[in-house]
Amino acid sequence: MKDLTQKEFDWLCREMVRSENKMLKGLTQEKFDWLRRLESEVDKSWDELTGSEQGFIEDVLEKFRHWGTGLMLSAKQWDVITRISEKII
Numbered sequence: 001m002k003d004l005t006q007k008e009f010d011w012l013c014r015e016m017v018r019s020e021n022k023m024l025k026g027l028t029q030e031k032f033d034w035l036r037r038l039e040s041e042v043d044k045s046w047d048e049l050t051g052s053e054q055g056f057i058e059d060v061l062e063k064f065r066h067w068g069t070g071l072m073l074s075a076k077q078w079d080v081i082t083r084i085s086e087k088i089i
Helices: 006-023 029-048 051-070 075-088
Strands: none
Touching: 029 051, 029 075, 051 075
16 A cells, blocks of 8 residues: 555545535434425335335435434435435425
């Protein structure tokens, strides 16, 4: 394994701080309310979801029940939630 240059090390540190700052943010009230609504309506449209969508939503909602507003989701996860929500809500 090669040693990092100072420039590479500085970049890595900046990226770690940037990632950490993004991850420290939990759910906004709007996203919390959206997941609450999704949770209350998911059973009505369950059969319309694919197996992978069902597994994803189950996982997200399980974490949501556990963490509440402390739940941290990436932008990509929100994209998937939004697509699935279109089938449910």
